[in-house]
Amino acid sequence: MSQTVTKESKAERNKALVLEAFDTLFNKRDYAAAEQYWSPNYIQHSAHIEPGREGLFNLIQGIPASLKYEAGVIVADGDFVIVHGRFSGFGAPVNWIAADILRIEDGILVEHWDVLQDEATEEQSKSKAPMFGSSFPIYS
Numbered sequence: 001m002s003q004t005v006t007k008e009s010k011a012e013r014n015k016a017l018v019l020e021a022f023d024t025l026f027n028k029r030d031y032a033a034a035e036q037y038w039s040p041n042y043i044q045h046s047a048h049i050e051p052g053r054e055g056l057f058n059l060i061q062g063i064p065a066s067l068k069y070e071a072g073v074i075v076a077d078g079d080f081v082i083v084h085g086r087f088s089g090f091g092a093p094v095n096w097i098a099a100d101i102l103r104i105e106d107g108i109l110v111e112h113w114d115v116l117q118d119e120a121t122e123e124q125s126k127s128k129a130p131m132f133g134s135s136f137p138i139y140s
Contacts (some may be wrong), residue, residue, distance in 0.1 A: 007012045014104050019071055021109055022100075026069035026087070031057055036108075043111040045064045049066055052132035056112075063090045075125065079104050086132045094139055095119040 021037035024030050034057070040054040049055050060067070066089035073084040081102045088095040096116050103111035122128065122136040130136050 005011070013107075014079070014081050015083075017104060017107065018083055018100075018102055018109070019074065022069055022071065022083070022085070025060055026030050026067060029060065029065070031061070039105070040110045040112045042109065044115040045111070048116065050115075058109070066090070069134045084132070085106075088137075095132075095137055 010099050017037065021034065025034040025035060029102050035053070037058065038053040040053060042056070044051050044055055049059050067087065068089045070086045070088075071083050072086070072104050075082050081104065083098075083102075085098050085100065087098060090096075095118070096118075099115040101113040104108050117131070119137050121132050121139060122130075125131070126138070
């Protein structure tokens with residue numbers, strides 16, 4: 001019984017860590033505070049981001065301050081967390097829907113993979129269900 005509780009507690013801690021880290025970096029843009037969440041030896045697998053923690057931080061520094069990150073579904077298993085989220089206000093004509101996969105070691109983010117997709121409008125969606133949240137985006 002105690003193993004199950006410990007595993008659930010670790011999963012909950014890891015999910016909270018990822019949500020706090022993403023909010024700190026993407027929404028608050030507090031780079032000094034964000035350093036506590038990302039390992040100096042961070043391994044980046046994204047095709048959109050330069051290597052390491054510096055690559056991620058440099059990318060965010062170069063994106064307009066209007067960048068907004070919203071988290072949706074989040075799941076954790078062992079040292080891995082997957083969060084389904086939306087990036088908006090970063091200067092592209094459409095929002096990005098992301099599935100971010102993070103590996104956590106000793107309470108710090110050490111590795112990252114992502115899958116990114118443009119957020120579809122209702123007219124573009126064959127399913128007629130929003131990709132994120134409960135409503136479709138409206139682009140001008």
